[in-house]
Amino acid sequence: MVSTFSASFAVFIFANISLKILAWRKNFKLAETAGFPTFYSPVFITDVWWMMLSSLFIPLINLLPSKTRLPWLPLSQISNIWKYGYEPFHEAGSDTLFLATPTNNMMWTSDPAIIKQLFSLPTVQVPVDMLRFYDIWGPTIGSVEGEEWKNHRKIVTYGLNPSTLPTVWKETIHQTNTLISRWAGDGFVVPVVKSWTSRLALHVISSVFFDHPMDWREYSPGEAALEAGYQVSFESAIFTVLRHLGLIFMVPRAILARLPFRVCKDTFTAFTDLTRYMQDFRAKVLNDINRISGKLRKNILESIVVAGSDHPSHVGSRPLPEGSVLGNIFFSLMAGHETTGSSLAFAMILLAIYPEHQKEIQKELDRVLGNRPTEDWNSESDYQTLNKGYLGAVLKEVLRNYNVVQFIFRLTVAPTNLIDSKGEAHIIPSGTTCLINVAGAMQNPNTWSPRDITPGRRAQLHHSQAIDFDPARWLGKGDDSDVYFPFGYGSRQCPGKPFAQVEMVAFLATLLKEYTLELIADDVTLSSCGGNKEVAWQQKQDDAIRQMRDNVEFNITIQMLKELPIRVVKRST
Ligand code: HEM
Known part of the structure; x- marks a missing residue:
């Protein structure tokens, strides 16, 4: 009896493996028809089991001969896509390549011509099944397609009214000034820049688009008062949920609440409180729905809540289910602060590493803004001049090298004709997942010339993307x-x-008009350099450049969460 069971089980496993191998071979042959370098990969980068267990498997797989693990292994680690940048394409000798797996094929591309077509062709869509983790409360603008997406898009973008730009400008200046005062309390030393720039971006979006003004008391122990019934603050709830989005998506809520791990309990509490905060936001609008539904200019919150109520919306949208009301509130809050906050942190650190760019920005600020007080800075003319000038160039270069959304998925829903940058035609089979490797595209040396630095020096600086930071381009x-x-x-x-x-x-103008950012050469570095401040600073600069690769982490966006302290110093007059 036992042996019959074992034999049947062995046959079952054998049959399954054989079918997988056949499918894998078939996928490989299909991928090859597109005419790009094609490689076998035993895993699909976003398979849930692989994402959960890869950190256990990778050290073991690394013991295998390189022929069996290359090139697929580095290409199957979602958290390293930005770090590898253009490298996989360089090694494959092509700006586009295919990975054939037993379940599906994936096309990786860093070719700008192909990327533009993938963003525009009707046969290429968002792979909604892969984006379900955004749907914790219900479908959102970021995770739906077709007519449903058009409806969500109308509702959310109606709230992103250009008439609110002057308010964004003013609120950012206000938040930056109060943040500087907050830093003064810590001796102007900022250990983890990203934790403050993300908060600043959350304060701005929350106040302008969600009618929920915030200040810095929350981050001073003992000063923040929790609203009745809440266990954690709004900020803490949203930051915890974002950090552990994968946990919330993969573990059913009832189990998450009962698991005996601190991280699970904290995540569950944050999730429950964030849901209540968003329900309170919605209730505030619903309490005044007659007036708000008649308003021509609504903020994002008002536009989403009205679309989910039984009042007609000016947008001409179809009614939004309750889950999607909360889902879109969450998605807009997330998309609106996490990206901007991370980008600003990278900007601050890069400016501290390269003081010569700060000096250029400061000269420009003095020329454009003179001695006018911040209240008189103009959100139209001053903004345009600065954005087209050196400050704008620095920001563009930050977003090129440290593009926080470093990849974007698409799916071909029919055979799709593409022309690559060399003018060659390719037909991409239907059902191919496309990984638009924005990081690879923005570091592609065929498009962006790297700085003239020897290979030895590049290796010494760990091939950091910060080496090629060059706003002058x-x-x-x-x-x-x-x-x-x-x-x-x-x-x-x-x-x-x-x-x-x-x-x-607005943030960088307010900060750099009065202050300069400096890397801190600590006492240990200073004494190791025999007290020579210049040599110590050089060492600190090299170390910071290395950290700008080694310590960049991936969680929805790329970010620097490790300490790289910066000092904010008043400019001398
Ligand atoms: C530096 C800041 C930002 C960066 C780099 C960034 C980047 C992106 C990218 C690359 C996409 C397109 C994804 C795709 O094609 O699938 C996107 C979508 C989106 N972003 Fe941003 N974003 C930033 C700031 C913001 C802000 C401030 C808001 C809101 C106030 C926002 C709201 C959205 C929304 C709602 C979508 C979804 C659009 C759709 O699917 O139709 N983003 N963002």
């Missing part, structure tokens, strides 16, 4: 939208782009 140039995609391209391009740009310019 943007002076006198526009957005170069044919090859530059930090905000995406085509119909799904980021609707928050103008807001993010205004916010980033």
Whole structure:
């Protein structure tokens, strides 16, 4: 009896493996028809089991001969896509390549011509099944397609009214000034820059688009008062949920609440409280729905809540289910602060590493803004001048090298004709997942010339992307939208782009007009350099450049969460 069971089980396993191998071979042959270098990969990068267990498997797989694990292993680690940048394409000798797996094929591309077509062709769509983790409360603008997406898009973008740009400008200046005062309390030393820039971006979006003003008391122990019934603050709830989005998606809520691990309990509490905060946001609008539904200019919150109520919306949208009301509130809050906050942190650190660029920005700020008080800075003319000048060039270069949305998925829903940058035609089979490798595209040396530094020096600096930070390449140039995609391209391009740009310019202008950012050469570095401040600074600069590769982490966007302390120093007059 036992042996019959074992034999049947063995046959079952054998049959399954054989079928997988046959499917794998078939997928490989299909992938090859596109005419790009094609490689076998035993795993699909976003398979849940692989994402959960890969950190256990990878050390074991690394013991295998390189022939069996290359090139697929580095290409199957979602958290390393930005770090590897253009390398996989360089090694494959092509800006586009295919990975054939037993379940599906994936096309990786860093070719700007192909990327533009993938963003625009009707046979290429968003792979909704892969984006379900955004749907914790219900479908959102970021995770649906077709007519449903058009409906969500109308509702969310109606709230991103350009008339709010002056308010974004003013609120950012206000938040930056109060943040500087907050830093003063810590001796102007900022250990983890990203934790503050993300909060600043959350404060701005929350106040302008969600009618929920925030200040810095929350981050001073003992000063923040929790609203009745809440266990954690709004900020803490949203940051915890974002950090553990994967956990919330993969573990059923009832189990998450009962698991005996601190991280599970904290995540569950944050999730429950965030749901209540968003329900309270919605209730506030519903309490005044007659007036708000009649308003011509609604903020994002008002537009989403009205679309989910039984009041007619000016947008001409179809009613939004309750789950999607909360889902879109969450998605807009997330998309609106995490990206901008991370980008600003990279900007601050890069400026501290390269003081010569700060000096250029400061000269420009003095020329454009003179001695006018911040209240008199103009959100239209001053913003435009600065965005087209050195400050804008620095920001464009930050978003090129540290493009926080470093890859974007698409799916071909029919055979798709593409022309690559060399003018060669390819037919991509239907059902191919496309990984638009924005990081690879923005570091592609065929498009962006790297700085002239010896290979030895590059190796010494761990091949950090910070080496090639060169704002001068943007002076006198526009957005170069044919090859530059930090905000995406085509119909799904980021609707928050103008807001993010205004916010980033207002933040850096307010900060750098009065202050300079410095890396801190600590006592240990100083004594190891025999007290020579200049040598110690050089060492600190090299170390920071290395950290700008080694310590960059991936969680939805790329970010620097490890300490790289910066000092904010008052400019001498
Ligand atoms: C530096 C800041 C930002 C960057 C780099 C960025 C980047 C992006 C990118 C690349 C996409 C396109 C994804 C795709 O094609 O599938 C996107 C979509 C989106 N972004 Fe942003 N974003 C930023 C700031 C913002 C802000 C401030 C808001 C809102 C106030 C926002 C709201 C959205 C929304 C709602 C979508 C989804 C659009 C759709 O699927 O139709 N983003 N963003």
